[in-house]
Amino acid sequence: MTNSQLTPGVVPGRLSPQEYDANFADVAPPLDAHEAQVAADRCYFCHDAPCMTACPTSIDIPLFIRQIATGTPEAAAKTILGQNILGGMCARVCPTETLCEGDCVRMESEGKPVEIGALQRFATDRLMAAGKHPFTRAAPTGKSVAVVGAGPAGLSAAHRLAMHGHEVTIYDARPKPGGLNEYGIASYKAPEAFASAEVAWLLQIGGITVMQNWQMGRAGDGTLDDLLADHDAVFLGMGLSGVNALNLPGEELAIPATDFIAALRQTEDLSTLPIGRKVVVIGGGMTAVDAAVQAKLLGAETSTIVYRRSQGEMPASEHEQDHALGCNVRLICNAAPVAIHAVEGGLEVEFARTETTGAGLRKLDDTFRLKADQVFTAIGQTLGATPAEIRLAGGKIAVDGAGRTSLSRVWAGGDCALGGEDLTVTAVAEGRDAAEDMHKFLMGE
Amino acid sequence: MADLRSEFVGIKSPNPFWLASAPPTDKEYNVRRAYEAGWGGVVWKTLGSEGPPVVNVSGPRYGVIYGADRRVLGINNIELITDRPLEVNLREIKSVKRDYPDRALVVSLMVPCDEASWKAILPLVEETGADGVELNFGCPHGMAERGMGSAVGQVPEYIEMVTRWVKQNTRMPCIVKLTPNITDVRKPAEAAKRGGADAVSLINTINSITSVNLDDFAPEPMIDGMGTHGGYCGPAVKPIALNMVAEIARNAETAGLPISGIGGVTTWRDAAEFMALGAGNVQVCTAAMTYGFKVVQEMISGLSEYMDRKGMVSTSEIVGRAVPKVTDWQYLNLNYVTKAVINQDDCIKCGRCYAACEDTSHQAIAMDEDRTFTVKDEECVACNLCVDVCPVDCITMRELAKGETDPRTGREVGDYANWTTHPNNPSSASFCGLRPAE
Numbered sequence: 001m002t003n004s005q006l007t008p009g010v011v012p013g014r015l016s017p018q019e020y021d022a023n024f025a026d027v028a029p030p031l032d033a034h035e036a037q038v039a040a041d042r043c044y045f046c047h048d049a050p051c052m053t054a055c056p057t058s059i060d061i062p063l064f065i066r067q068i069a070t071g072t073p074e075a076a077a078k079t080i081l082g083q084n085i086l087g088g089m090c091a092r093v094c095p096t097e098t099l100c101e102g103d104c105v106r107m108e109s110e111g112k113p114v115e116i117g118a119l120q121r122f123a124t125d126r127l128m129a130a131g132k133h134p135f136t137r138a139a140p141t142g143k144s145v146a147v148v149g150a151g152p153a154g155l156s157a158a159h160r161l162a163m164h165g166h167e168v169t170i171y172d173a174r175p176k177p178g179g180l181n182e183y184g185i186a187s188y189k190a191p192e193a194f195a196s197a198e199v200a201w202l203l204q205i206g207g208i209t210v211m212q213n214w215q216m217g218r219a220g221d222g223t224l225d226d227l228l229a230d231h232d233a234v235f236l237g238m239g240l241s242g243v244n245a246l247n248l249p250g251e252e253l254a255i256p257a258t259d260f261i262a263a264l265r266q267t268e269d270l271s272t273l274p275i276g277r278k279v280v281v282i283g284g285g286m287t288a289v290d291a292a293v294q295a296k297l298l299g300a301e302t303s304t305i306v307y308r309r310s311q312g313e314m315p316a317s318e319h320e321q322d323h324a325l326g327c328n329v330r331l332i333c334n335a336a337p338v339a340i341h342a343v344e345g346g347l348e349v350e351f352a353r354t355e356t357t358g359a360g361l362r363k364l365d366d367t368f369r370l371k372a373d374q375v376f377t378a379i380g381q382t383l384g385a386t387p388a389e390i391r392l393a394g395g396k397i398a399v400d401g402a403g404r405t406s407l408s409r410v411w412a413g414g415d416c417a418l419g420g421e422d423l424t425v426t427a428v429a430e431g432r433d434a435a436e437d438m439h440k441f442l443m444g445e
Numbered sequence: 446m447a448d449l450r451s452e453f454v455g456i457k458s459p460n461p462f463w464l465a466s467a468p469p470t471d472k473e474y475n476v477r478r479a480y481e482a483g484w485g486g487v488v489w490k491t492l493g494s495e496g497p498p499v500v501n502v503s504g505p506r507y508g509v510i511y512g513a514d515r516r517v518l519g520i521n522n523i524e525l526i527t528d529r530p531l532e533v534n535l536r537e538i539k540s541v542k543r544d545y546p547d548r549a550l551v552v553s554l555m556v557p558c559d560e561a562s563w564k565a566i567l568p569l570v571e572e573t574g575a576d577g578v579e580l581n582f583g584c585p586h587g588m589a590e591r592g593m594g595s596a597v598g599q600v601p602e603y604i605e606m607v608t609r610w611v612k613q614n615t616r617m618p619c620i621v622k623l624t625p626n627i628t629d630v631r632k633p634a635e636a637a638k639r640g641g642a643d644a645v646s647l648i649n650t651i652n653s654i655t656s657v658n659l660d661d662f663a664p665e666p667m668i669d670g671m672g673t674h675g676g677y678c679g680p681a682v683k684p685i686a687l688n689m690v691a692e693i694a695r696n697a698e699t700a701g702l703p704i705s706g707i708g709g710v711t712t713w714r715d716a717a718e719f720m721a722l723g724a725g726n727v728q729v730c731t732a733a734m735t736y737g738f739k740v741v742q743e744m745i746s747g748l749s750e751y752m753d754r755k756g757m758v759s760t761s762e763i764v765g766r767a768v769p770k771v772t773d774w775q776y777l778n779l780n781y782v783t784k785a786v787i788n789q790d791d792c793i794k795c796g797r798c799y800a801a802c803e804d805t806s807h808q809a810i811a812m813d814e815d816r817t818f819t820v821k822d823e824e825c826v827a828c829n830l831c832v833d834v835c836p837v838d839c840i841t842m843r844e845l846a847k848g849e850t851d852p853r854t855g856r857e858v859g860d861y862a863n864w865t866t867h868p869n870n871p872s873s874a875s876f877c878g879l880r881p882a883e
Contacts, residue, residue: 041513047796047803050816108793109837311727 002059005301008345010373012274014299020270023297023354025322027188028092028118034412036122038071039115044105051100051116056420056429057084063115068123073406077127077135078284080120085159085188085432088128088198089181090425091121092190095286097319103246114189128197133204138165139208143442146171146231148216151179153414155202156431157438161235164439169231170175170208171222173215179239180415181424183262186290188297215418217385224387226393228409232437236397236405236412237431241384245284246377250340253347257281257291257378264294278350279303282337283378285315291376304370305331306353308336308361332370336363340375347372393418403434411438447752451485451760453725454618454643454703456576458485462716462744464580465707466490466553466622469738471527473537477544478840480737481872483745486549488505488646488728491526492534494556499588505666508655510681517735519681519709521655523666523673525587526555531569537574539748540686551620555581555593556719558603558608567615580611580635580642583649585626585673592822595649598624608640622691623647625682631696634794638702645693646728648686648707650676669857679731683709687722694723694768704740705734711740715749721767722759775864782851783827783842785809785820791839793816798831798840806830819876823852 003011004385015023031039043065051061080087096102096117104113126136143166147154150172158168170393176182181195203210214221216238227234245254262332267273279295281288284307296303305324307314314321325331335351349370352363383396391398391406396418403411413430420426451461454631463486464470464479471490479487493499510519516787527534540551552575556562564674570578582598589596604621611619621637623630634645652674656665664667664672686708706724710716711732721728732740737839748760757763787798794816802810809824810831820831832840844853846856864870868877 040515044795044797046794047800048816105793105795165583175640267727 004293005299007383008277010274010276013271014275017271023193024188026191031118031122032386036068036119039119040065042106043114046105047218050103050105054099054103056426059083059364062108063170064123065114065119067385068119072127073123073438074130074132076123080124081134084425085156085202086198086424087120088430089126089195090122090428091117093185094317098317104249118358128201133201135163137163137203137205141165141442144231145438146227146234148234148239149179149208150177151237151239151414152181153427153431154235156200156428157235157237157413157435158208159202159205159437160432161438162205166442168208170210172210172212175212177210180422183265184258186294187265234410235434236410236416237414238384239415240381242382244380244382246337248339253340253342253376254377257283257287257376258381260291260376270298273298273301277301278372279374280370280372281305281378283379283423284309286320289316289320289324291378293324293327294359296327304332305329306332306335306351309356310334338367347375349375385395391395402437403430404437406439448758448809449748449760451726453705454577454620454844456549456618459547459761460485462741463488463549463726463728466735468524468583469730469733473541473881476541479738480545480548483741484738488537488551488553488579491553491555492531493532494562498530501525502668508675509667510655517534517679517769519677519679520731521675521677522567523586523675535569535573535731538575542574543606550575550730551579553579553581558592558597558607563607563610564614567611567742571615571617577620578611578615579620579622579646580607580621583622583660583801584676585624585652586673591658592759595624595626598633601632602780603851604633604636605640608637608642614642618643620644620646622649627687628650630692631699634693634702635698636688637697644703644705646707648689648708650678651685653811678709679712680709683715687718690719690724691722691768691771695767695771713744713751716744717748717751717763720763723765723768725764743752777863778861779864779867780859780862782845784822784825784845785831786826786841786843787818787820788839789817791835791837795836797834801830801834809823825853
């Protein structure tokens with residue numbers, strides 16, 4: 001270790017190997033069999049359970065917990081995965097405190113929900129560790145489907161379509177499949193290459209070909225028309241590849257937080273990844289938290305999130321905010337960036353204090369500067385290039401309830417499509433439901 | 446603090462909590478620890494005749510039933526009577542009784558069904574200074590196959606005969622321990638009384654198989670791939686025991702016969718319930734086996750607090766107090782009408798009442814879109830299932846006042862009336878149907 005947390009600039013190796021290991025270990029270690037039994041025993045097996053209603057994929061939570069309680073975790077896993085094929089990842093990354101666990105009736109009685117996320121992980125981990133894939137394909141239909149994007153929406157759609165007997169080709173822009181699971185979420189939420197293991201497990205269904213490094217519209221790859229010519233139907237699940245611009249002087253000095261996170265996720269040896277001594281993250285969502293926390297865990301001396309509105313308005317959940325604060329990330333609210341300045345020895349980000357008025361957010365004359373070695377922006381992502389003929393709404397692909405776009409034979413889901421929260425679990429639900437509608441269409445129903 | 450001192454068939458103890466004849470009372474070491482922990486009395490684990498003692502299995506001798514969080518609800522055992530030499534037990538009994546003169550020490554006995562065997566052992570027990578004997582006519586496993594234990598307890602004539610032998614051959618009080626593995630517990634109790642028993646104690650364990658190993662396809666506890674029925678005890682058997690105690694307490698033939706209540710007593714409340722149904726004291730085993738001897742301290746403090754709250758000064762004020770309230774179904778008031786009421790402030794909206802009522806009862810609970818659950822009085826038969834399954838105890842039963850109309854039947858709540866006079870009862874004078882031609 002040649003560098004320390006106090007080494008100026010942007011340098012790698014600020015920590016000892018043990019510190020890297022500890023910092024990027026499982027943030028929520030799995031339940032062992034006894035812990036799972038105790039946790040499962042707390043479920044009341046509610047009628048028409050509120051947790052189930054709160055789950056975007058409508059997993060039958062009381063049933064799977066009862067299956068764990070009675071010693072059949074693989075049956076529990078099948079209950080989960082039948083609704084949500086990425087139930088393993090969702091068990092790790094879902095904001096359960098605002099979904100299933102937030103609506104658990106134990107919140108009402110004791111303020112402590114059944115640990116649904118941890119139990120879901122217990123069941124799905126067991127099935128995956130056994131190497132079992134509990135679903136089989138229907139007889140071949142002779143139909144072929146293109147899925148654009150190997151993220152949660154695309155994988156979910158592809159699996160469901162393959163299960164119904166269709167031949168699926170996934171076209172994905174990145175070198176590895178998984179989308180945000182592989183490149184986007186915080187490392188400590190899914191360590192030990194879980195994302196790629198889950199994709200490999202999912203593909204065991206068969207009938208899915210994955211083509212990497214293929215970007216729609218890029219010369220040499222293909223267009224939507226090409227896909228429509230080669231396949232009977234197309235599902236678009238390419239997520240949001242663009243990032244919002246700050247539109248400020250010096251913004252070229254900032255790095256999109258998504259790039260930082262993607263680089264981190266793909267770095268085998270984290271001691272080789274340079275990180276600033278002082279890191280500033282602009283934004284207030286999950287991506288801002290993930291970037292700021294991981295900067296701190298990589299050894300940044302200070303990591304500061306600056307959000308333009310009040311803390312209560314932060315898109316990041318309270319649980320995420322607490323996690324950040326627990327990792328000694330600093331949080332400054334009601335401050336909007338004005339400019340980024342290159343100064344001797346690094347950067348300075350200039351912020352203006354803000355106030356919320358009836359007319360919206362207003363920057364005040366009161367400004368301050370934060371020193372930074374690295375500035376990450378996490379102010380939202382945008383849809384990348386889309387075929388001109390497809391109808392958009394609110395900056396996203398317009399879809400109906402079943403994921404149908406304005407174009408015949410084209411469906412969309414996940415973050416690139418309108419509707420739903422931009423969550424892994426929502427993308428899985430949308431991919432699944434679009435696949436069911438595509439199946440009906442393909443079978444002429 | 447209430448006075449918990451107890452006198453049972455002349456045997457005094459500082460409280461009514463005794464340890465039952467069972468594994469916890471097999472040795473001096475355990476019994477001393479029990480007394481130190483606060484137990485009022487002990488029934489020493491059953492002694493057999495002089496000579497080579499019985500042997501026990503050296504594999505698992507207990508099976509278990511769990512509730513949530515592995516809470517022990519019931520244990521079954523295939524252990525036999527003491528497997529230690531008679532003289533060792535007698536020596537230890539004498540030693541313990543000498544050091545704890547204020548505690549009750551009763552010796553459980555099981556010897557072959559002949560007078561000579563009983564004549565032989567009684568003086569030996571008397572010589573220890575023990576306070577009394579309990580005749581084990583209850584163990585359902587192992588010894589029964591040898592003509593002892595429940596093999597005697599299932600034949601009232603044998604109970605009477607052996608009890609008489611005992612009473613003729615000792616000055617010690619004699620408690621007859623009854624088996625529940627019979628059809629009508631009043632018969633063996635009556636037999637014990639006829640034989641001169643000073644008291645009965647019940648229940649001994651219930652014949653049972655707790656579980657089946659689904660890999661080896663054998664009952665558990667499993668000994669070398671095989672299993673056998675054992676005696677079941679613990680909280681799960683309490684309702685069966687309470688009923689049997691009540692049946693003896695309210696039976697004219699046995700009314701007034703002292704009863705030592707046994708069967709799943711785990712807390713002070715369980716003990717008070719047994720006593721209210723006629724038990725003069727209680728005996729405990731499974732609670733101690735599950736949690737250790739210290740549980741008696743909660744029983745002591747709990748019963749004291751309860752008695753203080755009720756203004757009772759002696760446990761005798763509890764004993765038998767509920768017996769007059771135990772009746773036969775035909776005398777229950779058919780004009781007593783209640784309706785379930787859900788306290789909306791306390792309801793956590795789990796919907797278990799709804800599922801239970803909708804699927805298995807009378808469709809008397811409505812569920813609206815925001816998961817508010819309300820009782821439909823016009824459907825509610827007051828079965829109490831919703832109260833039973835509610836995890837937060839937010840449902841109560843409201844009694845309809847006399848003269849109030851029951852929305853379910855459209856009839857006004859009237860005066861007490863039972864089945865014996867009901868017009869639907871073919872035996873009643875007011876029978877409304879056609880009687881078969883004579």
